[in-house]
Amino acid sequence: MPIEFVASPAGVDEEQCLVAAVAERDDGTGRALIFQAGDDPPDAQDVRLGMDTYCLLTERHGTAYGCVRELSIDGNRMRVVVSEAALVDLGLEDAEIIVELAVDPQSLATFREYLARILTYGRLAARPALLRP
Incomplete structure (x- = not known):
């Protein structure tokens, strides 16, 4: 059975790396998915360690x-x-996660843009x- 939750905050950041995140609650608690990628191309050490791609937390x-x-986004789903x-590794019980994105249209557009860059x-x-972000 898929994991399902409603995310009210959806945020992005690029201060130290690219980040796009959703969380169940405004304070970041509850269910959460955090997608991250580096700002710079992966280096030889990243390749050796298998870290030459994005990560999910x-x-x-x-x-x-x-x-x-x-990953697909259809409307706010x-x-x-x-x-x-x-x-x-992720501590999940199911491979499928459905998130209802209860966010404003501008936040959703920015979130989608960052997801495409990260993934x-x-x-x-x-x-x-x-x-299909």
């Missing part, structure tokens, strides 16, 4: 690199499918097979 501090298989192999960062093989 959850509210349980779970982290996985290049694990998003599908975001559907994310992560690889089964990443479930333990196309780095190694081609790690990019989602389906990406």
Whole structure:
């Protein structure tokens, strides 16, 4: 059964790296998904460590690199499918996550823009097979 939640804040940042995040509550608690990518192209060390792509973090501090298989946003509904192999690292029970984005149109547009930049960062093989931000 998919994991489902309503996210009222959807934010972005690019101070130290590119970040697009959604959370269940205004203070960032509850369910959360945080997508991150570097500002600069991956270097040799990133490649060696398997960190030459974006990462996804959850509210349980779970982290996985290049694990998003599908991401689509239809209206205010975001559907994310992560690889089964990443479930333990992310602390998730299901690979499918449905997020109702209860945010204003401008925040949603900016969030979508950042997601597209983040999920196309780095190694081609790690990019989602389906990406419709």
